[in-house]
Amino acid sequence: MIMAILSKKQQDILAFIEKYHSQCGYPPTLREICKKFSISSTNGARYHLHRLKQMGYLEIEPNKSRGVKCVGNVSQQQEKSRSFRMPILGSVPAGPFDLASPDSNEEQLTVDPEFFGSRKQEPELFGLRVKGDSMIDEGIHDGDIVVVRAQPNANDGDIVVARWEEEATVKRFRRGGGQIILEPANPAYNPILIDDHGGKEEGQDIALLGVVVGLIRSM
Amino acid sequence: MIMAILSKKQQDILAFIEKYHSQCGYPPTLREICKKFSISSTNGARYHLHRLKQMGYLEIEPNKSRGVKCVGNVSQQQEKSRSFRMPILGSVPAGPFDLASPDSNEEQLTVDPEFFGSRKQEPELFGLRVKGDSMIDEGIHDGDIVVVRAQPNANDGDIVVARWEEEATVKRFRRGGGQIILEPANPAYNPILIDDHGGKEEGQDIALLGVVVGLIRSM
DNA sequence: TTGTTCATAGAACTTATGTTCAATAGTATA
DNA sequence: TATACTATTGAACATAAGTTCTATGAACAA
Numbered sequence: 465m466i467m468a469i470l471s472k473k474q475q476d477i478l479a480f481i482e483k484y485h486s487q488c489g490y491p492p493t494l495r496e497i498c499k500k501f502s503i504s505s506t507n508g509a510r511y512h513l514h515r516l517k518q519m520g521y522l523e524i525e526p527n528k529s530r531g532v533k534c535v536g537n538v539s540q541q542q543e544k545s546r547s548f549r550m551p552i553l554g555s556v557p558a559g560p561f562d563l564a565s566p567d568s569n570e571e572q573l574t575v576d577p578e579f580f581g582s583r584k585q586e587p588e589l590f591g592l593r594v595k596g597d598s599m600i601d602e603g604i605h606d607g608d609i610v611v612v613r614a615q616p617n618a619n620d621g622d623i624v625v626a627r628w629e630e631e632a633t634v635k636r637f638r639r640g641g642g643q644i645i646l647e648p649a650n651p652a653y654n655p656i657l658i659d660d661h662g663g664k665e666e667g668q669d670i671a672l673l674g675v676v677v678g679l680i681r682s683m
Numbered sequence: 684m685i686m687a688i689l690s691k692k693q694q695d696i697l698a699f700i701e702k703y704h705s706q707c708g709y710p711p712t713l714r715e716i717c718k719k720f721s722i723s724s725t726n727g728a729r730y731h732l733h734r735l736k737q738m739g740y741l742e743i744e745p746n747k748s749r750g751v752k753c754v755g756n757v758s759q760q761q762e763k764s765r766s767f768r769m770p771i772l773g774s775v776p777a778g779p780f781d782l783a784s785p786d787s788n789e790e791q792l793t794v795d796p797e798f799f800g801s802r803k804q805e806p807e808l809f810g811l812r813v814k815g816d817s818m819i820d821e822g823i824h825d826g827d828i829v830v831v832r833a834q835p836n837a838n839d840g841d842i843v844v845a846r847w848e849e850e851a852t853v854k855r856f857r858r859g860g861g862q863i864i865l866e867p868a869n870p871a872y873n874p875i876l877i878d879d880h881g882g883k884e885e886g887q888d889i890a891l892l893g894v895v896v897g898l899i900r901s902m
Numbered sequence: 903t904t905g906t907t908c909a910t911a912g913a914a915c916t917t918a919t920g921t922t923c924a925a926t927a928g929t930a931t932a
Numbered sequence: 933t934a935t936a937c938t939a940t941t942g943a944a945c946a947t948a949a950g951t952t953c954t955a956t957g958a959a960c961a962a
Binding site: 473503504505507508511512515527528529 | 938939940941942943946947948949
């Protein structure tokens with residue numbers, strides 16, 4: 465959409481609508497705009513709004529009070545899409561995660577889904593607090609939060625989160641020779657070996673919860 | 684403020700107002716609420732709203748269309764305050780950082796300032812992409828982003844970012860015996876020794892840029 | 903029972919708000 | 933000059949929307 469150049473007054477009006485909206489939580493009325501810009505007729509304000517609408521800067525819902533909306537409000541929309549309150553799962557439940565219904569009690573952490581290669585922002589990502597030092601050679605320390613993309617499969621070499629003996633464990637995922645290996649990154653620990661039956665990764669009491677796509681640490 | 688327990692319907696109405704607001708950009712009218720909940724009188728909706736207002740869940744501006752506002756709208760207000768677009772500094776400029784005026788070209792990353800122990804969200808934090816493996820024993824790898832609280836001083840033992848020979852370097856800060864030591868966490872590297880003249884940490888071409896308070900990694 | 907509170911309904915009313923029509927200058931353009 | 937577009941005004945209008953008052957039935961406690 466090619467947007468025409470706006471006059472000073474048009475820019476001011478647009479700015480006023482945005483500011484009013486962000487301050488009050490709702491858009492201004494025609495008369496509120498009139499008052500602000502010393503326009504003595506509501507039709508004056510209306511004139512400008514419909515002009516801005518035609519140029520694509522505003523959406524106007526007819527016959528609705530406060531029915532104006534700024535189009536392409538970058539500062540809000542982009543910032544919102546680059547921000548996601550990721551749930552941090554403490555204990556691992558027996559069943560699959562219910563990421564869709566975040567518990568308000570649970571710990572949450574704002575993350576940038578884009579940075580972790582996730583475009584969707586809904587329930588794809590979750591965090592998990594790492595216990596122990598079994599992945600220390602990968603720079604994953606006790607207390608770190610790993611950012612996990614929830615998915616039921618993984619590629620050879622991925623670092624994954626799996627449920628193993630009622631615990632969530634972070635390991636490197638290896639597959640080959642008819643078996644799956646969950647490999648720690650610490651010589652003091654032994655790898656976990658599981659028979660690979662092809663399809664589902666659920667051999668002996670194990671379930672793949674997701675792939676680790678990032679890490680966040682507070683010092 | 685002690686909030687009374689809400690009935691199912693009250694919760695639903697509150698949720699509806701929030702949802703409507705986030706979708707439309709403005710709050711619903713009494714009649715829209717009536718329609719949603721099959722209330723045949725505007726007074727029915729009004730009754731609930733003023734009740735919720737008394738309990739502190741809503742703000743109502745009298746005689747204003749769409750003049751309702753959810754109080755303590757956690758999803759928006761807290762989300763905003765718990766989110767900060769932190770600049771990621773690529774190269775280190777000669778002078779002090781100008782964190783106050785973020786360049787739109789520069790890389791940015793949404794972080795949770797609370798998680799990193801920072802209450803202010805303005806220009807206190809910045810990110811720095813780590814080069815090399817001199818801090819690998821601390822789990823800080825090449826390519827990681829360290830979250831830095833900008834400050835000109837540090838305590839013994841802090842991991843800091845310092846400008847050293849026109850480069851930003853991440854090291855452990857040690858002070859004692861009349862000198863400052865910038866200590867790598869990798870036996871393959873040698874510590875940097877600087878004479879300590881008390882006040883400013885600017886001995887030989889060195890400047891403390893901040894203290895590392897966190898780490899973010901994308902895999 | 904009686905009285906109270908809760909939840910809702912109906913109607914009338916006032917005000918807020920968007921819409922429409924007519925008119926007036928100023929300015930640019932043909 | 934004539935024409936068109938821009939910016940604004942004024943007034944009247946229709947409807948959207950908040951307010952007020954009265955009334956009713958259900959649940960509940962005294």
